[in-house]
Amino acid sequence: MKFPLSLALVSIVVPALGATYSQTDVITGPEFLKNFALEDIVDPTNGRVKYVNLATAQQDGLVSSTSTTFTMRVDNTTVLDPNGPGRNSIRIKSINTYTTHVVVANINHMPQGCATWPAFWEVDEADWPNQGEIDIVEGVNDQEPNMYSLHTGPSCTMPSTDRNQTGTVLSTDCSAADNSNAGCGVGSSDSNSYGPAFNLMGGGWYATERAESFIKVWFWERNDDSVPVDVANPGNTVNTDKWGTPDAYFPDTSCNFGTHFGSLNMIFDITLCGDFAGNPAVYEKSGCPSTCVDFVNKNPSAFSEAYWELASLSIYQ
Numbered sequence: 001m002k003f004p005l006s007l008a009l010v011s012i013v014v015p016a017l018g019a020t021y022s023q024t025d026v027i028t029g030p031e032f033l034k035n036f037a038l039e040d041i042v043d044p045t046n047g048r049v050k051y052v053n054l055a056t057a058q059q060d061g062l063v064s065s066t067s068t069t070f071t072m073r074v075d076n077t078t079v080l081d082p083n084g085p086g087r088n089s090i091r092i093k094s095i096n097t098y099t100t101h102v103v104v105a106n107i108n109h110m111p112q113g114c115a116t117w118p119a120f121w122e123v124d125e126a127d128w129p130n131q132g133e134i135d136i137v138e139g140v141n142d143q144e145p146n147m148y149s150l151h152t153g154p155s156c157t158m159p160s161t162d163r164n165q166t167g168t169v170l171s172t173d174c175s176a177a178d179n180s181n182a183g184c185g186v187g188s189s190d191s192n193s194y195g196p197a198f199n200l201m202g203g204g205w206y207a208t209e210r211a212e213s214f215i216k217v218w219f220w221e222r223n224d225d226s227v228p229v230d231v232a233n234p235g236n237t238v239n240t241d242k243w244g245t246p247d248a249y250f251p252d253t254s255c256n257f258g259t260h261f262g263s264l265n266m267i268f269d270i271t272l273c274g275d276f277a278g279n280p281a282v283y284e285k286s287g288c289p290s291t292c293v294d295f296v297n298k299n300p301s302a303f304s305e306a307y308w309e310l311a312s313l314s315i316y317q
Helices: 029-035 054-059 195-200 280-285 292-298
Strands: 020-027 036-038 049-051 063-065 070-073 087-089 091-094 101-109 116-123 133-138 147-151 184-187 204-210 214-221 237-239 248-251 265-272 307-316
Touching (some): 029 063, 029 070, 054 063, 070 265, 116 204, 265 307
Antiparallel strands (some): 020 237, 036 091, 063 070, 116 265, 147 184, 204 214
16 A cells, blocks of 8 residues: 655654543454454455455354454465465455544554565545545564555645654655555554564554544553553543654644545455565565565465454544
């Protein structure tokens, strides 16, 4: 969905204030399959995957749940025919859509490994990019840190400076039509925010606030003493004013959010290779072996860690 561009310096300004939001949903364990639907579609990012339906996913053990976790994974047993379909994988989309809201994702494990391109994001697939896209968790080939970004229709940009965030500006043009759809990105300030490092520490929390005039994303590691109480222990409300400086801050100063962002679904997916992870320059830079597609075809056991384990998704409006 994006490619990192040149870095820019970040400066600090007076933050835009958040608000108190009331809980509307807490999704855990088997509740994920009641609140999300599997999308057995052709991967729009040209990945070396075949997204499967629920019956196939359950039969092949690609989705599972306990009372406190939901897991979705890539097939890790099949050697692929190079002329056949891609590796079986999972893509889930929320049944509900959201405008202004807060979502707290408590994640124990994210997909890792060469060729992997996992993402947790919000989008209106039927009218992309005109209704906007918010990428909360995204990366490729185990290359830390996490990247946050927006993708929109034309005439939406972010400032390169004067943003109250701890992350680093990667790009400022949000239009999907520009810069090979790089979007306007921010690199996390925490190297443990993505990939093997994230998994090694037992995961953590991503919290996103979409307000009328800004979008903010925070990240806390699992054992971070500064994680807010209302994030670590979801209750009836959250107060984002007490969460400190976000990792990423996207203001509406040069982007009309009312016309660039509509009612969006939440999506978790795992693709392999494709337009980003499989781009030869990106794949080779990561130090991964062979070519991306050849690696995926021949090495099923390499994807034993290519899975999401979600503890909960708490939504406030």
